[in-house]
Amino acid sequence: MVGGVCSGLAQHWNIDPLLVRLAFVLVTIYLSGVAGFMAYVALWLVIPEASAQTGWNRRWQAWFARYSGPLASVFVVLLVFTTTGLVFSFKSAIFLLIPLAIVGFQLKKRPTAAMQPPPAAPRYAQNAQPTANPSPMPVQEPLGTEPPPEWFTHPDPANLYGPRVEAVPVPVPPKRRRYTLRTWSLIAIALGVTWSGLAMAQHFGVHVSSLAWLSATLAVLALALIMVSRPKRAQHGRPAGLILAAVVVAIATALSMSSGLIPITPSTATTKTHDVSVEAASVPEVMELPVGSNRVDLSKLEITSDRTIHIKQDVGDLTVVLPKDVAVIIDYQVDIGEATAPGTDKDGIDIQGRYSVGEPVNKPTLTVEVSLGVGKLEIR
């Protein structure tokens, strides 16, 4: 919690603050962090403080008081997201114009009761008789014996003219704090044991990918959530930040999983293929290729002694054409994407493999080490 915006909205809408926070995090991640930050700051300025009329931004809220609070909040969020998205050329921001227009139309169409004209002044004595000689001065109507119900029993019920009353923070019961600390301590121990197990597995030769680390962390946090949901533990309150930490790790895990499922290849329609043809006379030891679509043609390469070539590319498509009459060993690694060689096709995360052609007996061997960050590798 930073400015209490999400909890304020949740209180206004009478829903769980966790849902508002989650929705805010998801929308922020979907569009951009900058837009989320700006929306939060804008709402922080707009939404009144919990300490009633003494908030520092109360002067700004006169305009917003004329409109429905939830609609105005949604309108501000959409406006900030749309503006930021359009500035940063996000295509998705264009689609936000439609809900923005709808909410804006509704905002103008349905003013709240605060926009209605004030009711007519009450007449306290309905049976007052008009005077016979009307005078230019207004006639004061006789009041009843009882004070009218519109009168406040207290002259300043909202403390508009009194000294500023600071909000008293609600103290956290020490028992709840102790339970939170104990739960986080147990989570730390469980995470330590889990990560030690993964590190030992890696030490003994098991390949542990980043997805495994994230999934194991998420499993520990998920088990902790299930443990704290038990009635006996739940009565002491949910540990602060546990769901938020689990959501963050879950998003990271989902991104890691989806990047392994969806091969990321840049559009070849807009990217020029960069051809690199290697002749016998010039065998570079290291080739660092630019981002995009590259094709390294080694088919005309003739070597008289063993050679090693390193080919590196960060993002894009890479096609390597191997020579025919040369013994070739190619070791490849693709961090995220797809790797295709004759007879094999792999996709996912951290792809490693070896492909060899020809018998290296009485022949010089060409060793090619290919490293591709994100994209598609094709070996021909």
Added chain:
Amino acid sequence: MKARTDVTALVFGTLFLFMAALGLWMAFGDPSWTLVGSLIPLGLVAVGVLGLSLTRNRT
């Protein structure tokens, strides 16, 4: 006052546990996507039923 289950934590924990299990399966094995495709809807239904049953008569 009778102690009640924290349904939000339970539902989120169960969902995240499913996701973590799938992630570990992807990391250390070759998941059968046919099986995953049939387990995910069933798991969602189970979690939804669990949440509905635990939040019944709470108000």
